[in-house]
Each structure stands twice: as C-alpha cells, then as structure tokens.
Amino acid sequence: MAYSDKVVDHYNNPRNVGSFGKDTPGVGTGLVGAPECGDVMKLQIKVNLDTGVIEDAKFKTFGCGSAIASSSLATEWLKGKTVDEAGKIKNTDIVNELKLPPVKIHCSVLAEDAIKAALADYREKNAPVDAPASSK
Amino acid sequence: MLKFPIFMDSQSTTPVDPRVVEAMIPYFTEKFGHPASRNHSFGWEAENAVDHARDQIAKIIGARDPKEVIFTSGGTESINLAVKGVAEMYREKGNHIVTTLIEQRASLDVCKRLERQGVEVTYVPVRPDGLVELDAIRQAITDKTILISIMFANNEIGTIQDMAAIGKLAKEKGIIFHADATQAVGKIPVNVEAAGIDLLSCTAHLIYGPKGVGALYVRRKAPRVRIAPQIDGGGHERGMRSGTLPVPLIVGFGRAAEICGEVMAEEGARLSKLRDRLQDMILSNVDEAYLNGHPERRLPHNLNISFAYVEGESVLMGLNKESALSSGSACTSSTLEPSYVIGALGASAELAHSSIRFSLHRFSTEEEVEHVGARTIDVVKRLREMSPLYELAKEGVDLKSIRWKAD
Numbered sequence: 001m002a003y004s005d006k007v008v009d010h011y012n013n014p015r016n017v018g019s020f021g022k023d024t025p026g027v028g029t030g031l032v033g034a035p036e037c038g039d040v041m042k043l044q045i046k047v048n049l050d051t052g053v054i055e056d057a058k059f060k061t062f063g064c065g066s067a068i069a070s071s072s073l074a075t076e077w078l079k080g081k082t083v084d085e086a087g088k089i090k091n092t093d094i095v096n097e098l099k100l101p102p103v104k105i106h107c108s109v110l111a112e113d114a115i116k117a118a119l120a121d122y123r124e125k126n127a128p129v130d131a132p133a134s135s136k
Numbered sequence: 137m138l139k140f141p142i143f144m145d146s147q148s149t150t151p152v153d154p155r156v157v158e159a160m161i162p163y164f165t166e167k168f169g170h171p172a173s174r175n176h177s178f179g180w181e182a183e184n185a186v187d188h189a190r191d192q193i194a195k196i197i198g199a200r201d202p203k204e205v206i207f208t209s210g211g212t213e214s215i216n217l218a219v220k221g222v223a224e225m226y227r228e229k230g231n232h233i234v235t236t237l238i239e240q241r242a243s244l245d246v247c248k249r250l251e252r253q254g255v256e257v258t259y260v261p262v263r264p265d266g267l268v269e270l271d272a273i274r275q276a277i278t279d280k281t282i283l284i285s286i287m288f289a290n291n292e293i294g295t296i297q298d299m300a301a302i303g304k305l306a307k308e309k310g311i312i313f314h315a316d317a318t319q320a321v322g323k324i325p326v327n328v329e330a331a332g333i334d335l336l337s338c339t340a341h342l343i344y345g346p347k348g349v350g351a352l353y354v355r356r357k358a359p360r361v362r363i364a365p366q367i368d369g370g371g372h373e374r375g376m377r378s379g380t381l382p383v384p385l386i387v388g389f390g391r392a393a394e395i396c397g398e399v400m401a402e403e404g405a406r407l408s409k410l411r412d413r414l415q416d417m418i419l420s421n422v423d424e425a426y427l428n429g430h431p432e433r434r435l436p437h438n439l440n441i442s443f444a445y446v447e448g449e450s451v452l453m454g455l456n457k458e459s460a461l462s463s464g465s466a467c468t469s470s471t472l473e474p475s476y477v478i479g480a481l482g483a484s485a486e487l488a489h490s491s492i493r494f495s496l497h498r499f500s501t502e503e504e505v506e507h508v509g510a511r512t513i514d515v516v517k518r519l520r521e522m523s524p525l526y527e528l529a530k531e532g533v534d535l536k537s538i539r540w541k542a543d
Contacts, residue, residue: 003453011453017522034540035525036485038447038474042524060524064449068522 028122
C-alpha cells in the first residue's frame with residue numbers, strides 16, 4: 001500500500017512527540033487502543049488554566065505509520081484551540097487531511113478517541129469546585 | 137557500491153537467475169511446440185524439453201522416477217491438487233486430515249473449504265520454537281485419517297520440521313503424507329524417499345525460476361498414491377492435471393532446480409553466515425528483540441525478529457525507501473491481522489504485531505546486510521522513542537496490568 005505524502009511527512013517528522021507529567025496542572029491525558037490490536041495512542045494536552053486554551057500538546061503512538069501520522073496531526077490541530085473547540089475535531093477531518101485509505105480509517109477513529117479521552121481527563125481533574133462540571 | 141532498494145524478501149519471491157532466463161528464451165520463439173503434439177518434430181522437441189525438466193526436478197527432491205513429477209501453475213495449485221485430490225479420491229476410506237496451525241494460507245484455506253464439505257481437519261499446535269511434536273500428530277490421528285499435510289519449512293520463521301519422523305509415522309499408520317516444500321526445495325536437502333513423503337508441493341519462483349509454474353510430486357510406488365484431478369481437460373500429466381504445459385516456464389523451473397542442486401551447500405553456508413551476522417547485529421544492539429522460530433533448525437536464509445513496543449508495519453515504513461522486507465507474510469500483509477504464525481508460537485499478540493522477516497537470497501551481499509542491519513536498529517530505536525508502551529515499560533509499569541480498551 002502506498003502512503004500519502006502527508007502520512008510520510010508526519011511519519012518522518014512527527015510533530016510534538018513526548019510527554020507531560022500527568023499530574024501537572026492543566027494537563028489532560030488520553031491513553032487509548034490496545035497492544036494486542038496493534039495500536040496504542042497516548043495524547044496529552046496542556047491547557048492554560050486562565051484562558052482555557054490548549055497551549056501545548058504531545059503524543060506517543062505504538063502503531064502503523066497512519067496511526068503515528070493521525071496522532072501527530074491531532075497534536076498540531078489541538079494547539080491554540082479552546083477545550084470546547086478541540087472536542088469538535090472529527091476523525092473524518094483527519095481522514096481527509098491525510099488521505100487515509102479505508103483500511104486505515106480506524107487510525108483516525110483512535111486519534112479522535114484519544115482527543116476525547118485527553119479532554120475528559122482534563123475536565124475531570126480541573127472541574128471547577130464552585131460550578132457544575134461540564135458535560136463529559 | 138550499494139544499489140537501492142535492497143531486496144530482502146526472498147521468501148515471498150526471488151529474482152530469476154540470468155542462466156535460467158537464458159535457458160527459457162528459445163522456447164518462446166523457435167522451440168514453441170506443444171509437448172502433446174505427437175506427430176511432428178515441434179512437439180517432440182517440446183516434449184523432450186519438458187521431460188528433461190521433469191528429470192531435473194525429480195533429482196532435487198530425490199524422486200525415484202521423473203514420471204512422479206506433475207507440473208502445475210505453482211505452489212498454491214499443487215497444494216490444492218494434493219489435498220483436495222486426496223480428500224476426494226479416498227473419501228470411502230476416511231474423511232480426516234491432520235495438519236498444523238502454521239501452514240501457509242493456501243493449505244489452511246483448502247482445509248477450511250474441505251471442512252465446509254464435511255471433511256474433518258485437526259490443526260495440530262506447534263511448540264514455541266515452531267516445531268510440531270510427533271506425539272501431537274500421533275494423538276491427532278484417527279482411524280478415519282487419510283492425509284497428513286505438513287509444511288517442510290515455514291515461510292515466516294523458517295523452522296524445518298522433522299519430516300523423516302513424520303513420514304515414518306505416516307507409513308506405520310498407512311496414511312498419505314503431503315509435504316508443502318515450497319520454501320524448502322532448492323534451499324536445503326529434500327529427499328522424498330528418505331523422508332517417506334508421498335506428495336510434495338514446490339514452486340519455481342522461490343528458487344530463482346519464473347512465476348507461474350510449480351510441481352506436485354506424486355508417489356508411484358510403495359504406496360502408489362492416487363489423486364482426483366481438479367482441472368478436467370485433455371488428460372495431460374498422466375490425467376492428474378490437464379492443460380497445455382507452459383514449456384518455457386517448465387524449462388526455466390528445471391534449470392533453476394539444477395542450479396540450486398549445484399550450489400546448495402555453498403550458498404546455504406554463505407547465506408547462513410550473512411544471516412547470523414544480521415541477527416547478531418540486531419540482537420546485540422536492540423533490547424527486547426526476540427528471535428522467532430527455532431535457532432538452529434531453520435532455513436539458512438531466514439531471520440524473523442519481533443521488536444517489543446513497536447509495530448511491524450511502522451518499522452517497514454521506516455525501511456521501505458531503501459529496502460524490501462516483510463512483516464508477517466506477503467499473503468497476509470493486506471490485512472490488519474497480526475501474524476498467525478507468530479501467534480501460534482505462543483507469543484503475545486503485541487509481539488505478533490511486531491515481527492519482521494528478513495530473507496536473504498543468492499544475490500545478497502555482506503554490504504547489504506550491514507546496511508539493513510544498521511538501518512533497522514535506527515528505525516526501531518526511533519520508533520521506541522515515540523512508543524507509549526516503551527515509555528510505560530521503562531517506568532516499570534507492567535503492560536498487562538493496564539486495562540486496555542480493545543475494540
């Protein structure tokens with residue numbers, strides 16, 4: 001199977017590889033997938049607690065080139081978005097941007113799951129004490 | 137000077153040896169006769185060429201009589217003809233086949249089809265090193281067993297089975313023994329007499345011959361094995377496989393077998409030395425890299441390694457600009473399933489997802505081995521830097537303790 005140029009680019013030059021301390025204030029972590037399925041993504045966001053804007057994002061992925069590219073792209077898109085905006089990123093956006101073939105669509109689904117999991121983790125850890133927690 | 141891309145996928149196919157091409161060429165243009173044309177010199181010439189090739193192939197598998205060699209379109213057809221042909225011919229005698237979990241797809245898919253038609257199949261498991269236990273085969277045999285079908289050498293891990301012991305058992309029980317020797321013929325000594333093999337499948341394109349031609353050895357004496365033809369027509373190949381013989385391909389197949397016979401000992405020694413070098417390089421530079429298959433009883437040109445914490449396809453992606461390798465087998469690489477062969481060895485599914493097969497060939501050089509070894513080490517290290525599993529493992533987290541959400 002031939003990979004699109006964008007997948008190759010993300011594979012060769014992955015953006016934002018790395019980790020934040022899980023317990024750092026403002027950090028939300030999503031760990032999705034399973035080793036026996038051949039894909040695991042860890043995606044982290046670091047939110048500015050004053051503005052609610054995602055200032056930084058990092059990932060680590062075990063999986064094929066398309067899985068690496070999907071998560072790398074996700075970190076790029078997350079930066080600069082508010083937490084609410086970030087929740088609107090859809091797997092189909094990733095499929096279109098990376099031109100993923102049908103057999104690799106699950107990689108984009110996993111990336112969307114990773115975003116959602118990171119956002120949920122952030123919200124859980126940063127639920128305002130004096131206001132109801134935002135919807136999960 | 138290195139020439140890119142480097143081909144290290146010779147268990148999927150091999151380049152045709154120039155000497156083989158040379159032998160084939162006249163049979164396309166000048167000597168184009170039909171070997172079944174009995175009444176003119178074009179036919180006789182073609183028939184002689186086919187018989188010469190039959191002889192060359194009989195020699196490399198130790199067949200007593202060249203007439204026992206039937207030409208087919210390749211390994212897949214040979215396996216289909218052998219297994220389906222026996223199941224159909226001996227239906228009255230029994231309906232049970234014994235095979236293993238690590239056969240190639242052609243064998244497994246033929247067995248699955250036969251199961252839908254009422255044949256019973258026992259898939260014997262293998263040990264962690266890929267060897268099948270003789271006792272496991274013995275225990276699988278019933279009074280309805282008509283066929284034992286076993287791969288001589290595995291296409292992914294190269295493990296070589298103890299065919300002589302299995303052949304002896306089959307003889308004792310009066311059961312027909314089919315060997316899928318597509319990966320073994322031309323690479324290691326194969327002798328149907330010594331191993332008690334009754335049917336043997338092989339193919340030209342894995343021994344530096346052309347694609348599109350293979351052979352099935354069908355024993356004629358002690359016992360005389362009969363198979364039901366699967367293709368009807370003019371009754372060629374002693375009625376077992378009709379169809380005009382592809383004379384140029386057969387001539388190439390014969391020549392390829394002959395060359396393999398001449399160079400086997402030397403070539404095997406050279407390739408196993410190169411393979412060992414590649415293996416040492418990788419295993420001494422990468423932690424948690426595991427050799428798959430039996431360390432000694434394996435094909436001289438095969439190396440299969442699982443790299444924990446990185447996924448096989450991503451490793452290949454890092455290498456495929458300059459080298460050709462495979463993850464799992466070429467037959468399965470269009471699916472997302474991990475290698476069932478590595479899985480059958482008892483490895484975790486994660487390790488089955490991370491196996492890489494390096495297979496060397498006649499034209500592999502030391503320089504190529506050094507290059508691919510070094511690049512593999514780089515790529516695996518780079519991918520581990522971005523692997524969440526590697527990070528967790530380094531933190532001392534037991535990956536099995538995490539509740540993964542499998543879909």
